[in-house]
Amino acid sequence: MILPENREKFGLAGRCDTSLQVVGLVRNESKNRKSAAAFGMALCAANVAKANEESYYYNSIRLLDELARAKAELDIAGWHLLEVSQTTAAILMAVQVYFEEEVIPCTEWPTPPELAGFVLNSECEQGLIS
Numbered sequence: 001m002i003l004p005e006n007r008e009k010f011g012l013a014g015r016c017d018t019s020l021q022v023v024g025l026v027r028n029e030s031k032n033r034k035s036a037a038a039f040g041m042a043l044c045a046a047n048v049a050k051a052n053e054e055s056y057y058y059n060s061i062r063l064l065d066e067l068a069r070a071k072a073e074l075d076i077a078g079w080h081l082l083e084v085s086q087t088t089a090a091i092l093m094a095v096q097v098y099f100e101e102e103v104i105p106c107t108e109w110p111t112p113p114e115l116a117g118f119v120l121n122s123e124c125e126q127g128l129i130s
Helices: 004-015 019-028 030-051 057-077 082-102 112-125
Strands: none
Touching: 004 019, 004 030, 019 030, 019 057, 030 057, 030 082, 030 112, 057 082, 057 112, 082 112
C-alpha cells in the first residue's frame, strides 16, 4: 500500500488507484509523464507485495517479473519517449541490483514488501519524484 503522504510526492499521478489510470496519464498528460511512470512502477510493486507477503523466493521473483511487465506497458503508453523509458529503466535496474545484492542463495532474499519499499525509496533517492 502506498501511504497518502507518499502519494502526494507523485503529484497528479498519486491520485490514481489503478494501473489503467496511470497508463492514461502517461499517454495523455505530457507534463506528468515522468512522475506517472514512476508512480506506475511503485503501484505495481505495492500491489504485488500486498498479494504476496509471504517470504517465498518465487513471490519475490514474481514482483520483479511484474515490474518488468509494468515497465513495458508504461513505455508503450508513453510512446517510448526517453523521459518515460529512462524512468522505468532506472527503477527496474535499481530493484534488480538490490535483489541481486541481498540474495544469499537458498537461504535469504528480500520479501515482496521489502522490494516494494525499495522501489518507492529508490524513486525518491534518484530524484524521479519530488
